[in-house]
Amino acid sequence: MNYITDGDSGKGVLVLAHGAGAPMDSEFMNRVAGGVAEQGIRVVRFEFPYMEARRNTGKKRPPDRQAVLLESWEKVIEELGGPQRLVIGGKSMGGRMASLIATRYPLRGLVCLGYPFHPPGKPERLRTEHFAEICVPTLIIQGERDALGNRGEVEGYGLPDGFNVVWLGDGDHDFKPRVRSGISYERNITDAVAAVVEFMARLEQA
Numbered sequence: 001m002n003y004i005t006d007g008d009s010g011k012g013v014l015v016l017a018h019g020a021g022a023p024m025d026s027e028f029m030n031r032v033a034g035g036v037a038e039q040g041i042r043v044v045r046f047e048f049p050y051m052e053a054r055r056n057t058g059k060k061r062p063p064d065r066q067a068v069l070l071e072s073w074e075k076v077i078e079e080l081g082g083p084q085r086l087v088i089g090g091k092s093m094g095g096r097m098a099s100l101i102a103t104r105y106p107l108r109g110l111v112c113l114g115y116p117f118h119p120p121g122k123p124e125r126l127r128t129e130h131f132a133e134i135c136v137p138t139l140i141i142q143g144e145r146d147a148l149g150n151r152g153e154v155e156g157y158g159l160p161d162g163f164n165v166v167w168l169g170d171g172d173h174d175f176k177p178r179v180r181s182g183i184s185y186e187r188n189i190t191d192a193v194a195a196v197v198e199f200m201a202r203l204e205q206a
Contacts, residue, residue: 001075002052003121004045009192012200013113015044015076017094020063023051025036028091028174032113035193041200044080048072048094056165063093066100083107087200089139092148092173096127103133109203110138111196114173117149117157131160137162139199141192145173148150168197 004024016033019025024045033043035115048069050061063069077083088098089111103111118125140159144151144167152168159165168188172176175192 001046001072001079003173006033006043006045007039007041009042012087012108012204013039013041013042013080013085014089014196014200015046015080015091016088016111016113017073017098018045018047018051019094019114020093022091023047023055027161028113031189031195032155032193035189036196039193041197042060043191044076046072046076066097070100073097077101077105077142086201088110089113096108100130101140102136103130103139107136107138109135109199111142111161111199112138114142114146114175115140115149116173122145123153128157128159128166129162134160134162137151137196137199137203138160140151141168141175141195142166143168143173143175143188145170145176146173148173164199166191170172170203171206 018029033045037043048064048091050064054061086107087109088107089095090098095112095115099110099112108185113184117127137152142165168175168191169183170181175188176185
């Protein structure tokens with residue numbers, strides 16, 4: 001398993017998985033991981049097997065089956081010393097897989113960056129059935145107009161206690177706002193990083 005590690009371990013460890021279409025060192029992942037690490041939090045990134053294969057061969061591949069993705073998460077947790085000190089999460093699909101793992105392990109917390117509440121254009125196919133089984137503090141950071149779960153939709157779901165949703169102004173699935181909104185992408189990334197850092201700080205004090 002290949003890792004990218006940023007920051008030290010003085011204020012907890014955050015493990016992040018990438019989304020379906022972009023690697024662990026995409027612009028989005030670099031910005032978020034780098035910003036969090038600058039605040040003294042150790043951030044570890046890894047790639048699922050299909051993305052490792054793409055990196056090695058240069059050929060695009062579809063995501064692995066869910067069972068393989070979850071096995072990868074389990075391997076990462078084991079290699080990093082077990083779940084008790086880890087906060088896990090990720091971008092879109094990576095965060096969704098982390099949320100499934102959070103039903104199985106006594107983790108410190110869960111961070112989802114743009115959770116895919118439903119497939120594009122199919123709001124009736126919710127991916128929230130397992131949320132009631134998550135017993136760890138959970139942070140979801142979501143763009144207000146995310147096509148996989150916008151603010152109007154998500155606020156009607158009735159998420160479990162212990163879930164905290166932070167909304168980014170006019171953000172899409174990658175947190176990018178429209179120019180006419182007057183909100184900058186940099187601001188949304190900064191707000192996302194601040195929300196993660198605050199969440200991690202609360203966990204350390206608990």
